[in-house]
Amino acid sequence: MTTMTVGTPVDKKRLGQTPLERQEGRFRRSLKRHSTPYLLGLVGIVWLLLLFVIPLISGLAVSLMTGNPEQGYTLTWNWSVYYDVFFNSGVSYGLFLWRALWYAAAATLVTIIIGFPMAYFIAFRVSQRWKNALLLLVALSFFVSFVIRTDMWAFVLSDQGPVLTVLRDLHLAGKDFHILGTSAAVIGGMAYNDLAFMVLPLYVALERIDPRLIEASADLYGNKTRTFTRVVLPLTRSGLFAGILLVFIDSAGDPVNASLLGGTHTYVIGQAIQDAYLTNQQYNVAAALSTVLMIVLGIILFVYARIAGTDNIEDLV
Amino acid sequence: MTTLASEGATALPDAATGIAHPAIAIHNVTKRFGDSIAVDDIDLQLAQGEFFALLGPSGCGKTTTLRMVGGFELPSLGNIYLDGRDVTMLPPYKRDVNTVFQSYALFPHLTVFDNVAFGLKRRKVPTGEIREKVERHLEMVGLAGYGKRRPLQLSGGQQQRVALARALVNEPKVLLLDEPMGALDAKIRKSMQLELKRIQREVGITFLYVTHDQNEAMSMADRLAVMNFGRTEDIGTPDRVYDRPATRFVAEFLGTCNVIAPETNGGVLRLPNGTGLEVDGVDGRLPEGASIGIRPEKLVVTRADVAGPVATTNAVRGTVVTATYLGASTEYDVRAPWGGILKAFAQNLADSSRARPGEDVVLTWDAAHAFVLAPSPEPTPLSAEKAEEQAAGVGGTSAQASGAGS
Numbered sequence: 001m002t003t004m005t006v007g008t009p010v011d012k013k014r015l016g017q018t019p020l021e022r023q024e025g026r027f028r029r030s031l032k033r034h035s036t037p038y039l040l041g042l043v044g045i046v047w048l049l050l051l052f053v054i055p056l057i058s059g060l061a062v063s064l065m066t067g068n069p070e071q072g073y074t075l076t077w078n079w080s081v082y083y084d085v086f087f088n089s090g091v092s093y094g095l096f097l098w099r100a101l102w103y104a105a106a107a108t109l110v111t112i113i114i115g116f117p118m119a120y121f122i123a124f125r126v127s128q129r130w131k132n133a134l135l136l137l138v139a140l141s142f143f144v145s146f147v148i149r150t151d152m153w154a155f156v157l158s159d160q161g162p163v164l165t166v167l168r169d170l171h172l173a174g175k176d177f178h179i180l181g182t183s184a185a186v187i188g189g190m191a192y193n194d195l196a197f198m199v200l201p202l203y204v205a206l207e208r209i210d211p212r213l214i215e216a217s218a219d220l221y222g223n224k225t226r227t228f229t230r231v232v233l234p235l236t237r238s239g240l241f242a243g244i245l246l247v248f249i250d251s252a253g254d255p256v257n258a259s260l261l262g263g264t265h266t267y268v269i270g271q272a273i274q275d276a277y278l279t280n281q282q283y284n285v286a287a288a289l290s291t292v293l294m295i296v297l298g299i300i301l302f303v304y305a306r307i308a309g310t311d312n313i314e315d316l317v
Numbered sequence: 318m319t320t321l322a323s324e325g326a327t328a329l330p331d332a333a334t335g336i337a338h339p340a341i342a343i344h345n346v347t348k349r350f351g352d353s354i355a356v357d358d359i360d361l362q363l364a365q366g367e368f369f370a371l372l373g374p375s376g377c378g379k380t381t382t383l384r385m386v387g388g389f390e391l392p393s394l395g396n397i398y399l400d401g402r403d404v405t406m407l408p409p410y411k412r413d414v415n416t417v418f419q420s421y422a423l424f425p426h427l428t429v430f431d432n433v434a435f436g437l438k439r440r441k442v443p444t445g446e447i448r449e450k451v452e453r454h455l456e457m458v459g460l461a462g463y464g465k466r467r468p469l470q471l472s473g474g475q476q477q478r479v480a481l482a483r484a485l486v487n488e489p490k491v492l493l494l495d496e497p498m499g500a501l502d503a504k505i506r507k508s509m510q511l512e513l514k515r516i517q518r519e520v521g522i523t524f525l526y527v528t529h530d531q532n533e534a535m536s537m538a539d540r541l542a543v544m545n546f547g548r549t550e551d552i553g554t555p556d557r558v559y560d561r562p563a564t565r566f567v568a569e570f571l572g573t574c575n576v577i578a579p580e581t582n583g584g585v586l587r588l589p590n591g592t593g594l595e596v597d598g599v600d601g602r603l604p605e606g607a608s609i610g611i612r613p614e615k616l617v618v619t620r621a622d623v624a625g626p627v628a629t630t631n632a633v634r635g636t637v638v639t640a641t642y643l644g645a646s647t648e649y650d651v652r653a654p655w656g657g658i659l660k661a662f663a664q665n666l667a668d669s670s671r672a673r674p675g676e677d678v679v680l681t682w683d684a685a686h687a688f689v690l691a692p693s694p695e696p697t698p699l700s701a702e703k704a705e706e707q708a709a710g711v712g713g714t715s716a717q718a719s720g721a722g723s
Contacts, residue, residue, distance in 0.1 A: 212422035215389055218409040219416045220436035220487070230435075234426045 063287035073283055081288045093272055093289060097296065100268040103183065103258075104251035107190035108198075111247050112240070114191070115198035119239075120232075122199075123206035138199045146193060150260045153189055154180060157261070181263030189257035194250055198243035205239025206232070241308055245301065252297055253290075269293055336364045338401065340491050340523035341386060346395030348381050348547075355381040357547035358395075363491070363525060368517050370526045370534035373544035374570070379527045380419075382544075383493050386525060387416050400490050410439075415484035416493040420500070421476045423468035429455070429479050430464035436487040454482040457516060474505045481513075485520060494526045498533065510536055531571050535559065543567045550693060560612075560686075566693040568610045575616070575659050576690060577609045589655035593630035595684040606692040615686035616661040618649060620670065621677035632681045635659065637672045647671060651678060 063081060067073035086094050122134050141149060155161055157179040167173035179185050209232065217227040251257075255270030262268075269289060277286035339362040348356040356378040363369045371379040384390045386397055388409035396405045404412050415436065423432050433451045442450070455461050458478035468476055477497060484492055497513075498506045514537045517524050528534050534541045535555040542552040543566075551563035562568035565576055579594050580587045581603055586594040596609055627634050635651040638658065642665075649661045649672065661680055665671065672678045 210420070210422065212418050212420060213424060215409070216416070216418060216422040216424070217435070218389075219387060219414075220483070221410045221439040222435070223408075223410050223439075226439055231424060237426075 059287045060291060062283050063291055065284045067284075069281035078284070081284055082292065085285055085288050085292075089285070091272070093269065096267055096269045096272045097289075097293065099266070100252050100270060100293075101296070101300075103187050103190060103266075103268060104248050106187045107194065107251045108244055108247045110187060110191035111195050111198035111243070115195055115202055115243065119199045119202035119206055123203055123209075124211075135200070135203065138196050141193070142196060147256055147260075150189055150193065150256055153192065154260045157185060180261060181266065183262075183266055185261040186258050186266045186268075189261040190247075190251040190254065193257065194247040197246035197250065201239040201242040201246070202236060203239070205236040209235050237308070241305075244304075249297060249301070253293060336362045338365065339363055339398070340365045340367070340400060341525065342398040342401075343382070343386070344396045344398065346382070346385060346392045346397065348378070348385060348390060349393045354547050356385070356392075359544075359547075359549055361542060361549065361552070363523050366521045366523055368514070368524045368526065368537055368539045370528060370538035370541040371544060372528060372531060372534040372541050372570070374529055377544040378547040379529075379544050380495055383416075383495055383525060383527045386491070387414055387493050388412050413490045414493060415487050415489040416495065417477075417480045417484050417497045419495045419497070421468075421480040421497075423476055423479055423483070425468055427467075428464060429460065429466050429468065429471070432468065432479055433464075433483045433486050435483065440487070450486050451482075454486040457485075457519070458482045459512075473500055474509065477501065477509070481516070485516070485522065488520075489522065491523045491525060494524060496528055497526075498528075498530075506533070513537060535571070543570055545570075545693065548694065561688050562610065563691060564693045565608065565610070565690040568688075568690055573613050573660055573662075575611045575613060577611070577657070579603070579609050588633065588653075589657070590633075590653070592633065594687075595630050596687040596689060597685045599689055603689060604691060608690050608692075609687050610690045611682055611687045613648070613660040614662040616659065616663075616680045616682050618651075618661050618663040618670075618672065619679045619681070620672050621679055623670075624679040627679055628681065631684060631687070632679060633659065634677060634679050637674050637676050637678055640672060640674055642671075649678070651680060 061075060062073070064075060064077050064079065065073040066076045066078045066081075085091075118138070122131055122138075126134060144152075157163055159178060159180070164173060164177070164179060167177070168175070213231055213235070214227055217231045222230060253270050255268065255274045258266050258268045258271050259274075273286050273289045273293070276282045276289065341361070341363040343359055343361040346356060346359050347354065359378075359382060361369075361382075371382060373379045381390060385392050386399075388404070388407060388411075392405060396403055398404065399413060424435065427435070430451055433454060434447050437447045437450060451464070452461070455464060458481050460475060460478050460482065463471070463475070463479075468479065471479065477500075480497070498509055501509060510533060517537075526534070526538065538555055540552065540554055541558060542549045543558065543562075544550065545566050551558050551567040558567060559571050562571060562574075565574075568574040568576070577588065577594075580589060580591075584602070586596065586599065586603070586609070588594050594609065621634060633651075633653050635653045638650040638652050640650075641648040645665060647663050647665055649663065651659045651661055653659050659680060661678075663671075
């Protein structure tokens, strides 16, 4: 196939070239043609190898070590750690993992509920002049450090903070009503921090929809609800898919929201990994937990992609 | 309903057609966009089963008119009746009207079958009936067996057929077509014109067809309206509008036309050089600012050396400036004695009769072939401004211009 497109030797002879010139020209051209994509991809490949694959393998290796912080850890191929952390450790890591997944799912849902109307509004109802300003506003929260802005939230929602003070003064909240330390606070924090991850891909998908398609739906007896469910929503599927991916993954492994906004009842796997590593120096446990988290997320995303990411979702409905 | 129809009939400028129960009645409709007037007090009535074309240059208000019938724009003034029912304020999905959009607007996420079935599903037609209807209509537009494909896998012509089937399958009272052939190349366009006309006869649905291509309008339409600056300048059958156009704009938009400003001294019409001029139905008096039009193909070209004496009426002796040989015919530019250029198209019957540049010819014509051209009404200052803006913007942003208000 390739030689066909590059040009067969017979063709070259007819052009009056010597065999050497022909070979060299062919080699050079084929080198140019075939190596460019690889050269361009090289940076990314090296990046992934150095910063992703090697840490991944070393993380796996660390999880199979045994030992203690005083005498150090040695690789003993201790596969049973994956069983022990969940069933013999006395710590309910399974619950923390489950909690992290459900918080992440809830936060993702919240970002969809808040983010979809925002993206829709910016894409369809705002004049071209204001679009960029509003998109900047959406991304503006990224300008402040993630930890700082979460901590600011902790201040705003604290028992002595402005929100609860006002609510108590208006007698809308009792003395025992708290926001900080609840699951709602953690989910809210995750949704707040990741909202832009949902809005921006949704905006891109909505922006690409030809307004004539919405007119065509109306022309074909589709009222506003039908037009939305049958035309707009299916056409934003790729944006929704990307948004869910970004928000869910980011929230599932995040320890910051739970530790700053949550309490003892909102302890999640991200915090567990952090504490095992930094506080208890159980490097093998921390590594095993993060490997499990990664595999669980991988499976969830694979299943999700197979169901929602195919081109033929309409055939399933 | 009867009162409405009779009321509409009196308001119709083309009252001679006397439409009893119009499929669409557009009644004194005006549309303003901010300061500019896109459609200026239009009155139109379409008979049941009629193929009606709205013809005009870009920015004349024809697409806006269509979009108001479809429900995508609200008229600023006036009413639109569909089968006698006032639909002026109804949203598109409550109107028994379907549209074939300029860019087809097929749903890219749905198969061809589901695209065509979209309207039927929204109206809760039983599944079996949907299948039967969709397949019948796909067959009608020549796309049987294409149901499982996606719109992007089809050629432009095929996409257009899907758009047509998607609209027709709902059996609307009126089908609106917004320059549906704009994106097709000339060859496909010709065959689609014939096919569209066949389909229209077959289904018997009223078609309102918007185009800027006069050949397209004339070859398909039963009647057409020529629009300019938001107004209808002439409404009638294609041959009537071509042979007896109401205004100079209409005459020139539908084809080449020689326009002569005659002299009217002494109650007799004369050409600028004093030769007598007879026009059927004119007794020597013309309305203010009116001129006389003659189509180039109606002028009989005879070489001066074989013509004999020049007649005293409806004849001009002139010099050929250019002669363009087109195979079947030759197009002449002839300089008239008063300095103006007359265009004449002559069939190439015999080589010996053809004239060359520099030779003298005699042009003669029948009094029945000349017509009076009323001056085009002055555009409302605002709509003129808008048209100019659009005309200026046509080169770069044609899609935008036609989308917004052509």
